[in-house]
Amino acid sequence: MIAPEDFLRLAESLLNFGDEEVIYRTVISRGYYYAFHFVRENCGMHSDAFFKYDYEDHKEVVDFFRRVGRRDLASMIRSFRDKRNNADYELTLSITREQAIEFINDVKSFVVELKNSGLIT
Numbered sequence: 001m002i003a004p005e006d007f008l009r010l011a012e013s014l015l016n017f018g019d020e021e022v023i024y025r026t027v028i029s030r031g032y033y034y035a036f037h038f039v040r041e042n043c044g045m046h047s048d049a050f051f052k053y054d055y056e057d058h059k060e061v062v063d064f065f066r067r068v069g070r071r072d073l074a075s076m077i078r079s080f081r082d083k084r085n086n087a088d089y090e091l092t093l094s095i096t097r098e099q100a101i102e103f104i105n106d107v108k109s110f111v112v113e114l115k116n117s118g119l120i121t
Contacts, residue, residue, distance in 0.1 A: 004037035032084035
């Protein structure tokens with residue numbers, strides 16, 4: 001079994017593997033899954049009803065923040081997902097090392113904000 005933080009460690013370590021766009025895309029993808037799984041594991045969303053393993057899981061995370069009145073966090077996680085989708089699917093877009101590093105920093109800031117929000121169960 002792995003923990004959400006394992007995705008972050010992998011993403012950060014990938015930055016040491018070279019200067020290839022595929023690395024930066026993977027950093028963004030793994031960084032998103034760190035935030036996504038952190039929310040699911042720590043905000044009372046760990047239930048059989050929630051784990052459908054489909055598109056709706058990602059929407060449910062955004063909707064959770066909206067339901068608890070944290071549209072700022074909903075907007076952030078939605079933005080992370082959009083960037084992850086771009087990294088995974090929009091191959092004609094250019095993604096740089098700086099963008100990957102900024103993404104990881106933003107995800108880490110999001111988790112800090114979440115830890116300070118009172119939403120952690």
